[in-house]
Amino acid sequence: xxxxxxxxxxxxxxxxxxxxxxxxxxxxxxxxxxxxxxxxxxxxxxxxxxxxxxxxxxxxxxxxxxxxxxxxxxxxxxxxxxxxxxxxxxxxxxxxxxxxxxxxxxxxxxxxxxxxxxxxxxxxxxxxxxxxxxxxxxxxxxxxxxxxxxxxxxxxxxxxxxxxxxxxxxxxxxxxxxxxxxxxxxxxxxxxxxxxxxxxxxxxxxxxxxxxxxxxxxxxxxxxxxxxxxxxxxxxxxxxxxxxxxxxxxxxxxxxxxxxxxxxxxxxxxxxxxxxxxxxxxxxxxxxxxxxxxxxxxxxxxxxxxxxxxxxxxxxxxxxxxxxxxxxxxxxxxxxxxxxxxxxxxxxxxxxxxxxxxxxxxxxxxxxxxxxxxxxx
Numbered sequence: 001x002x003x004x005x006x007x008x009x010x011x012x013x014x015x016x017x018x019x020x021x022x023x024x025x026x027x028x029x030x031x032x033x034x035x036x037x038x039x040x041x042x043x044x045x046x047x048x049x050x051x052x053x054x055x056x057x058x059x060x061x062x063x064x065x066x067x068x069x070x071x072x073x074x075x076x077x078x079x080x081x082x083x084x085x086x087x088x089x090x091x092x093x094x095x096x097x098x099x100x101x102x103x104x105x106x107x108x109x110x111x112x113x114x115x116x117x118x119x120x121x122x123x124x125x126x127x128x129x130x131x132x133x134x135x136x137x138x139x140x141x142x143x144x145x146x147x148x149x150x151x152x153x154x155x156x157x158x159x160x161x162x163x164x165x166x167x168x169x170x171x172x173x174x175x176x177x178x179x180x181x182x183x184x185x186x187x188x189x190x191x192x193x194x195x196x197x198x199x200x201x202x203x204x205x206x207x208x209x210x211x212x213x214x215x216x217x218x219x220x221x222x223x224x225x226x227x228x229x230x231x232x233x234x235x236x237x238x239x240x241x242x243x244x245x246x247x248x249x250x251x252x253x254x255x256x257x258x259x260x261x262x263x264x265x266x267x268x269x270x271x272x273x274x275x276x277x278x279x280x281x282x283x284x285x286x287x288x289x290x291x292x293x294x295x296x297x298x299x300x301x302x303x304x305x306x307x308x309x310x311x312x313x314x315x316x317x318x319x320x321x322x323x324x325x326x327x328x329x330x331x332x333x334x335x336x337x338x339x340x341x342x343x344x345x346x347x348x349x350x351x352x353x354x355x356x357x358x359x360x361x362x363x364x365x366x367x368x369x370x371x372x373x374x375x376x377x
Contacts, residue, residue: 004229005361007236009090013098016077016089016237019228020361022351036348040341045307047253060298062289063210064250065158069166070203071247072096072152073104075240081342084349089237096150098235100200102192105166107149110188115141116149122188123174124167127277136283138164144275157268158255161284170195227362238358241347248339250301253309256288259296265311312339 009018026032076095079087097103107113110121116139118125125147127137138160139147146154153163173191181187209217219225236243254264261281272278287294302309315337336342359366 005227006229010230010232011090011234013232013234014094015234016075016092016094016240017234018089019236019238020353020357023353023357025348025351032348033345036344037336037341040336040338040344041313043306043308043340044310044313045253045302046310057303058300059210059250060290061250061252061255061301062158062286062293062298063207064247064252064301065156065162065289066202066207067211067244067247067250068155068159069104069162070100070207071244072150073100073102074098075235075244076150076152077240081336081346081349084241084346086349089350092237094235094240098233100196100203102166102196102199104150104153105163105170105195106192110185113149115147120184122184122191123171126164126167126171130280130283135168136161136164137278138167140275140277146274154272155269157257157263157272157278157282158284158289160272160278166195166199169198237350238352241343241350242352245343246304248308248312248343249304249306251309251312252299252302253311256285256299257282258285258288265309266316269311269316308340313337315339315342 005019007017007019008021011017074096075098077092078095079092083092105124107116110117114121116124125139127135127139129135138154141147148154148163152159154160170191173194174187176194177187177190181190204221208221212220251265254262255268257263258281285294285296287296287298289298291298317337336345353361356366
């Protein structure tokens, strides 16, 4: 059977559990926070880094945003960075279901989230079709507001259009089954199930198979060997606040949306309007994001390493809240605008276990201090 870990503390499905015992904070917490902030500030890829001898696994850049879509479907924690220092994981509410059920698309279903659906309560609303083509955007309401089950679905131009792709996929399934299922609720349920299955297949057989070490993938999906034994499953705080954030390193500083149209990352965030539909010129040619989607060659993601693209070192105020808001538990005057700093401070506040502790718990080799300090430049 192999080694099996029991979570340190479980929780209800709509909260977060803790896989490992919380770490102890250093006595001098001010110095600890300053060190974390300095570390986060240093984790910048400004383009001057010299490549080393480590092999890079080339991953299409679209997987970065599919991963973001997956993460949003599993977890939504709206607590502030400051709250992480005051609450236990099981006190933090997860506003999404941990089931890969496309809650980011369907909300609470046609009865409770009727604004997401067409009048028949079967098809999802999507953006208006363009002359000579299909819709590529999410639905925009009469007031110009975005019609979404989860407002994070329009966090950037790429994720916004990927959300629209899955809405169209559901509608395609509706038409696929319409001829054999007459009752509207049954038709919706069947189309939703089909779309959920396709999504789950993509996660397990494409996304994870692309990103995971082949030995790990074979162990989990080929041999069905689990290393964690659950009584009640909920999202581990170690996943939400740390493990899944590897995708931040994959973000490129620039992307191609169509032939000759390069888009810098800050514009990808800044050009998804709160009101109104996207300009036709912003439509994505998915062949630049996934091999095989069209004849174009896909760009690759950044390597998964200890650096973040330069734009992540000055996040827009609308993503983090007013920068001048004080963080009393940090004893600093500003709400940090650097993503790496925010992630490290949040992880410290949640007292996440160190990588060495996690390795020991799973019976893996523990890296030495010397190994941890290599390949940092």
